[in-house]
Every structure is written in structure tokens, then in C-alpha cells.
Amino acid sequence: MQEIDGAHGEGGGQLLRTSVALAAITGRPVHLRNIRARRANPGLAPQHLAAVKAVASLCGAEVDGLELYSREIWFRPGPLRGGQFDFPVGTAGSITLVLQAVLPVAVMCPERTSMHIAGGTDVRASPPLDYFRHVLLPLMSGMGVRAKIDVLRRGYYPRGGGEVIVEAEPSSSLQPLVLDTPGTLAGIQVFAHVANLPNHVSQRMANSALTELAPFYTLGVEFELLGRNRAIGPGGAVVLVGQTEHTRLGASAVAQRGMRAEELGAAAGRFLRQEIVSGATLDVHAADQVLIYLALADRASRFLTRSFSSHGITTAWLLEQFLPVRFQVRQAGQLICVTAEPGLD
Missing domain, CATH: 3.65.10.20 (RNA 3'-terminal phosphate cyclase domain)
Known part of the structure; x- marks a missing residue:
């Protein structure tokens, strides 16, 4: 055991x-x-x-x-x-x-x-x-x-x-994820929704996010206004997706009581802008969450991220306890390169 x-x-x-x-x-x-x-x-x-x-x-x-x-x-x-x-x-x-x-x-x-x-x-x-x-x-x-x-x-x-x-x-059998460069940025997609709240809340979140991302092309904005038949209670979120030639980078914010929609949207926009400008191939949250899939792939994977959190470090350690995989985390200029090599005891 x-x-x-x-x-x-x-x-x-x-x-x-x-x-x-x-x-x-x-x-x-x-x-x-x-x-x-x-x-x-x-x-x-x-x-x-x-x-x-x-x-x-x-x-x-x-x-x-x-x-x-x-x-x-x-x-x-x-x-x-x-x-x-x-x-x-x-x-x-x-x-x-x-x-x-x-x-x-x-x-x-x-x-x-x-x-x-x-x-x-x-x-x-x-x-x-x-x-x-x-x-x-x-x-x-x-x-x-x-x-x-x-x-x-x-x-x-x-x-x-x-x-x-x-x-x-x-x-x-899963294929490896090899992301050495993000490639050209195609643009930004915005997914914003609110439930049992005025529609302008989602619009304010989205607009504030796009203001922070003004230099970049917007591919599309999707708004959802949900009533009681499609949501329980009031709430909402904005999710931003930077689509590039080889990958996608994400940022998000969840509506919170006491926080203005503009603050939430702007924070998400700034976060995604940092990811894009850095040259990362996975955002810092995705970097944690893909590790188990990389460990299950049939060949070596690698990606670049702005930072590798304690969640990621702990997950990499845990995967090595169960599976024949080894992770390497090294500095690559201003970024961190994470490599997963399955089949290594």
C-alpha cells in the first residue's frame, strides 16, 4: 500500500x-x-x-x-x-x-x-x-x-x-504536449455570464478586461444572462482565453459580493496580459492541472510557464510516487521550463 x-x-x-x-x-x-x-x-x-x-x-x-x-x-x-x-x-x-x-x-x-x-x-x-x-x-x-x-x-x-x-x-494512450513557443497570438475570446443579476454586470466585467488587453485583437465576446430556470442564486464569472498559434492561455474572475465588476474584469485582464507578454506556453493555473495527463502520455512533454506553484511542485512529486515518470523544473530565461518524461523509474 x-x-x-x-x-x-x-x-x-x-x-x-x-x-x-x-x-x-x-x-x-x-x-x-x-x-x-x-x-x-x-x-x-x-x-x-x-x-x-x-x-x-x-x-x-x-x-x-x-x-x-x-x-x-x-x-x-x-x-x-x-x-x-x-x-x-x-x-x-x-x-x-x-x-x-x-x-x-x-x-x-x-x-x-x-x-x-x-x-x-x-x-x-x-x-x-x-x-x-x-x-x-x-x-x-x-x-x-x-x-x-x-x-x-x-x-x-x-x-x-x-x-x-x-x-x-x-x-x-495519450500523446505528449510539447509547447516550446506560444506562436503568434490570434486574439482574445471573452466568456462572461451573470445569473439573477442585471446584464450590465457581465458587460462591465468584460469591458474592463478588454481595456487591459487593448493592444490585442478581440476574436469575440460571449455574454450569457441567466434566470432562475438556468441558475441557482446570484453569481457570475468572466473567463478570458488568449488563442495563439500553438496553445491557449487563460485567466478568470468569479463575481464576489462587495467587489465591483470593473475590479474583477480588470484583474483578469492584467493577469492574461502578463501571460501573453511573458511568452509562456501554459498559464500558471493550467501548468498545475495538466501534470497528471503529461505523466500518462506515451512520450516526453514540456512547456514554459511564468511560475510553477507549490501545487505544481507537490503534484509532480506525487506523480513520481505512483508512476514511472520524472519531472524536471529549470529556469529558462525569465520563464520556467517543466519537462515530464514518462517511462523513467
């Missing part, structure tokens, strides 16, 4: 989610202790329970210690299996964080997997749903990941209630 100390590195929920995903993919049981030890409220929150249960469903795992606020679990996976599944988070817990755990497993299943996931679609401290749809999925599609997300309803903090359908096809 693989022993993992949940206090290692950044000591948060990503270590838990990735550990159970890797256990399911490799068939190797894992014992996690000190779960989320470095957080103010350690142990399993509802969204972490949902993620572990979701992964367990895809491999028929036996799990001990799986209860709210638990700091220790034993996860014993069985064979991977596709099919239809229903994963309710039960709160405004992030749907995209559940997807971080379950999607790599679904991709490795021997048959098609369909998942209905209910929770928060656009909540703070997690990727907004449109970032996952318009930045991460297209990047992973280039590796051979075949998945799509249909939004049934949006949900926000504190009520949740959002619903998505995720379809994933088997992808037993």
Missing part, C-alpha cells in the same frame, strides 16, 4: 484528489494521513468527500475513513469501469475540483463514461467552469483526451445547485 502524507508540500486538497485518481488508474491501494493538514479547516470537506466517492465509483474501490472532517483514509481500488454515474457534491463545493480527480480516471476507463455532477459551477478558489471548458479541455484534446461538458444549470456559493453532464471516451 502506497503511504502518502497529506501534509507534504502544499498540503491541500489537490494532493488528496490526485492520490485517489492515481490509485484508481494504477490499481495501487493508498493510505492517506494528515489530509489537508496545512489548511485552516483540515480534513475532508463535502467537495473532497464527493471527489473521493466519484473516483471510488469508477473503480469499485473500498474506502475506509470516508466521513466529513476525516484526516485519514484507506483507498483500495478495483478494476476501472465506465458507465453512467451521478455525483452530487451536496453543497456549493466546486464541480471543477471534483473533475480534477475524476476526469483522468474516466479517460483511462475501458468504456465510455457519463457523469452527472451537481454542486458549484463557478466558485472562488477553484477554476470557473468556462475555464475548464475553454482552456483546459482544448489543451488536453490535443493530447487525445476526448471529453465534453454540457451545462444544465449554474450554481454558486453558498447554495450550489449547479449541474453538468460530462462525457468521456476511452483514451488508453
Whole structure:
């Protein structure tokens, strides 16, 4: 049984989610202790329970210690299996964080997997749903990941209630992601939505973001105004996508009570401008989230990023505990080059 100390590195929920995903993919049981030890409220929150249960469903795992606020679990996976599944988070817990755990497993299943996931679609401290749809999925599609997300309803903090359908096809062998240069910038796409709020809120977020990105060409702006039939409670988000010749860079902001729409949009715009000007080939958030797919690829991958977070460092360490892969992180001028070499013990 693989022993993992949940206090290692950044000591948060990503270590838990990735550990159970890797256990399911490799068939190797894992014992996690000190779960989320470095957080103010350690142990399993509802969204972490949902993620572990979701992964367990895809491999028929036996799990001990799986209860709210638990700091220790034993996860014993069985064979991977596709099919239809229903994963309710039960709160405004992030749907995209559940997807971080379950999607790599679904991709490795021997048959098609369909998942209905209910929770928060656009909540703070997690990727907004449109970032996952318009930045991460297209990047992973280039590796051979075949998945799509249909939004049934949006949900926000504190009520949740959002619903998505995720379809994933088997992808037993993934291609590498080799991004040495972003190439020419084609332009910026904007995806802005608000729910149960005035439409001008999304327009103000988008316009403020585009003001920060004024030197660059705008490919398109997509606004959504959602009522009660398509969203639970008030909320919204803006997601910016810089499409280049070889990759795409993302930035986002989630609507927050007490923060003006202009502030949120401008912050997202400044972030994306930094990514574009730097010459990075993955934005700093995508750099963390693609690592498990790079480790599962059949050949070496590499990319350039402005910074490599403690999340990324911890995830790279964890992947090396389960898989025959080695990561190299080195300075490359003003950027950081991350290389993943599968097949190396």
C-alpha cells in the first residue's frame, strides 16, 4: 500500500484528489494521513468527500475513513469501469475540483463514461467552469483526451445547485504536449455570464478586461444572462482565453459580493496580459492541472510557464510516487521550463 502524507508540500486538497485518481488508474491501494493538514479547516470537506466517492465509483474501490472532517483514509481500488454515474457534491463545493480527480480516471476507463455532477459551477478558489471548458479541455484534446461538458444549470456559493453532464471516451494512450513557443497570438475570446443579476454586470466585467488587453485583437465576446430556470442564486464569472498559434492561455474572475465588476474584469485582464507578454506556453493555473495527463502520455512533454506553484511542485512529486515518470523544473530565461518524461523509474 502506497503511504502518502497529506501534509507534504502544499498540503491541500489537490494532493488528496490526485492520490485517489492515481490509485484508481494504477490499481495501487493508498493510505492517506494528515489530509489537508496545512489548511485552516483540515480534513475532508463535502467537495473532497464527493471527489473521493466519484473516483471510488469508477473503480469499485473500498474506502475506509470516508466521513466529513476525516484526516485519514484507506483507498483500495478495483478494476476501472465506465458507465453512467451521478455525483452530487451536496453543497456549493466546486464541480471543477471534483473533475480534477475524476476526469483522468474516466479517460483511462475501458468504456465510455457519463457523469452527472451537481454542486458549484463557478466558485472562488477553484477554476470557473468556462475555464475548464475553454482552456483546459482544448489543451488536453490535443493530447487525445476526448471529453465534453454540457451545462444544465449554474450554481454558486453558498447554495450550489449547479449541474453538468460530462462525457468521456476511452483514451488508453495519450500523446505528449510539447509547447516550446506560444506562436503568434490570434486574439482574445471573452466568456462572461451573470445569473439573477442585471446584464450590465457581465458587460462591465468584460469591458474592463478588454481595456487591459487593448493592444490585442478581440476574436469575440460571449455574454450569457441567466434566470432562475438556468441558475441557482446570484453569481457570475468572466473567463478570458488568449488563442495563439500553438496553445491557449487563460485567466478568470468569479463575481464576489462587495467587489465591483470593473475590479474583477480588470484583474483578469492584467493577469492574461502578463501571460501573453511573458511568452509562456501554459498559464500558471493550467501548468498545475495538466501534470497528471503529461505523466500518462506515451512520450516526453514540456512547456514554459511564468511560475510553477507549490501545487505544481507537490503534484509532480506525487506523480513520481505512483508512476514511472520524472519531472524536471529549470529556469529558462525569465520563464520556467517543466519537462515530464514518462517511462523513467
